[in-house]
Structures are given as structure tokens and as C-alpha cells.
Amino acid sequence: MAYFPMFVNLDGKHVLVVGGGTVAARRVKTLLDFGCRITVVSPELVPELSALAEDGRILWKNAHYSPEIFREESIFFVLAAANGQVNGAAVKDCRERRIPVNDASAKENCDFYFPGIAKEKETVIGVTAGGGDHKLAAALTKGLKNWLPEFIRKTWQA
Numbered sequence: 001m002a003y004f005p006m007f008v009n010l011d012g013k014h015v016l017v018v019g020g021g022t023v024a025a026r027r028v029k030t031l032l033d034f035g036c037r038i039t040v041v042s043p044e045l046v047p048e049l050s051a052l053a054e055d056g057r058i059l060w061k062n063a064h065y066s067p068e069i070f071r072e073e074s075i076f077f078v079l080a081a082a083n084g085q086v087n088g089a090a091v092k093d094c095r096e097r098r099i100p101v102n103d104a105s106a107k108e109n110c111d112f113y114f115p116g117i118a119k120e121k122e123t124v125i126g127v128t129a130g131g132g133d134h135k136l137a138a139a140l141t142k143g144l145k146n147w148l149p150e151f152i153r154k155t156w157q158a
Contacts, residue, residue, distance in 0.1 A: 003131075014075050015076055016039050016069060016079070017081060018042070018087065019042050019082030019086065024049065028052065030117050036076070038058040042060075065089060076100075077099060080103045087103045110131060113128045116140065118141055118148050119148075121152075125148065
């Protein structure tokens with residue numbers, strides 16, 4: 001089943017990322033362009049995330065995932081990008097709290113897919129291949145990222 005593309009204002013919204021690896025880093029870097037506040041909970045971070053935490057661009061909770069994280073403040077959505085067991089626990093806790101969640105390890109656990117993003121100023125194109133063909137989605141996203149700035153420059157130049 002195809003998912004409906006819904007564009008949401010994330011400005012000031014709190015996003016929780018469970019996991020500190022390369023998938024989490026890719027998603028965090030994408031989200032930073034949209035004005036949300038990001039908390040990453042993980043006992044370790046890849047260097048990219050560590051640098052973002054040091055720069056104050058994200059908040060790092062140096063801890064293992066626990067449902068206690070939900071007591072701190074309201075969370076708009078959760079990206080579970082750790083291992084399958086941790087992601088499963090996060091999904092369960094999100095469902096109990098009615099918080100939308102994306103499980104990077106199991107598409108059947110996703111309330112939404114995290115799309116590939118091609119962005120140029122205010123123009124945003126989201127790409128998904130139904131959560132099944134990540135190579136196709138990545139190839140489309142890469143092509144659109146290359147195409148979009150030139151298209152806007154040529155087509156919409158005043």
C-alpha cells in the first residue's frame with residue numbers, strides 16, 4: 001500500500017531519535033533543515049552526531065533507551081534507529097502514548113516512512129518506494145537533489 005505524502009511544519013517541534021549510528025545521523029542531518037528540536041538517546045554516537053551535539057545543534061542523552069524519556073516533555077514523533085530489540089521497545093512505548101513512530105529496522109512497525117528529501121529553499125520533494133526498495137528511493141532522491149536547483153533556477157528565474 002502506498003503512503004500519503006503529508007508535509008508537516010516541524011518548526012520548534014520535539015523529535016526523539018533512538019540510536020546514535022549512521023542511520024540516525026542521516027536522518028538527523030535531514031531534519032536539521034526543518035527547525036525541529038532533536039534529542040538523540042544512545043550510549044554512543046557516531047562522529048557526525050557527536051559533532052552536532054558538541055555544537056549544540058542536537059541534545060544528546062548519553063543513556064540506553066528507556067520509556068522514562070517520554071516524561072520530560074511532549075514528543076512530536078520518534079525515529080527508532082537502533083537495533084531491532086530497542087526499536088521494538090520504542091515502537092511499543094510510542095503506540096501506548098499515541099506518538100507516531102518510524103522503525104528503521106521493520107517497515108511493518110512504521111506509522112510513517114522517513115522519505116528521501118530533495119530540498120531547495122522552500123521547495124521540498126519527498127521520495128519513498130513504499131519502504132521496500134531503499135536503493136530505488138536513494139537513486140531517485142540523488143537525481144532529484146541534482147536536478148531541483150537547476151530546474152528552479154532555469155524555470156522560475158525572475
